[in-house]
Amino acid sequence: MLIVANWKMHGEPARIKRWMDAVSAAFTGVENAPECILCPPALWLESANAHLGDNPTLKLGGQDCRAEAEGPFTGDISARMLAKAGAKYVIVGHSERRIGHHETSAEVAGKCRAVKHAGMTPIVCVGETLAERESGRAIDVVREQLNHSIAGGDSWCIVAYEPVWAIGTGHTPSLEEIAAMHREITSYATGLQQSRDRAIPVVYGGSVNPSNAASILAIPEVQGALIGSASLEHESYIAIAQAAGRTMQGK
């Protein structure tokens, strides 16, 4: 199980270090601990990595990258730079990038390739808007995003199913809807692989909190969670990750 904390544009080094200390203390030496991944703002990755040292409890990730390795792209950051700063994962295709920055699935595919080329694992976000769900097109939209975001060659990645209307709203799909979409994504994304002997892990994101985490994570096809607001305080992140640890025993 992967429990990913997406800090978005929040935090500063002292707060990040306090969070890391609390999470490490909660999971060091614990059997059935989930894989805890912190994605702080890129600017603080290096200091977080120095603080982490060789502590295996936590891993670091970036929140986005540019597909090119280097060049005249003011304000952008490459996958290789994130890797050098200590990232092992990079979130790509988050709806705040797809919608807010007009990123296409073709661009997301380029980012995915760059992340893998730099030796990291992409966490590829897909998800429908409310209008797309209400018009019965959710599965088609998500398939289309997967098709263009991860297809081709070695497309190993983690997929995050994040319905746009669930992000930061306090609303989530029903457990049945999450299960159905995760089944669909797991088989579709795995089918896009050259070698299909390993199922693509699919994590859920969108208003996960300590009250709903246990039931969402208990869904057999849910392999973890991508958490925004509830990841910022270590108490709620730890509560969610502990719920993941308990469900891992039953899965």
Ligand code: PGA
């Ligand atoms: P949220 O954000 O948990 O605040 O809904 C999730 C995300 O954007 O990844």
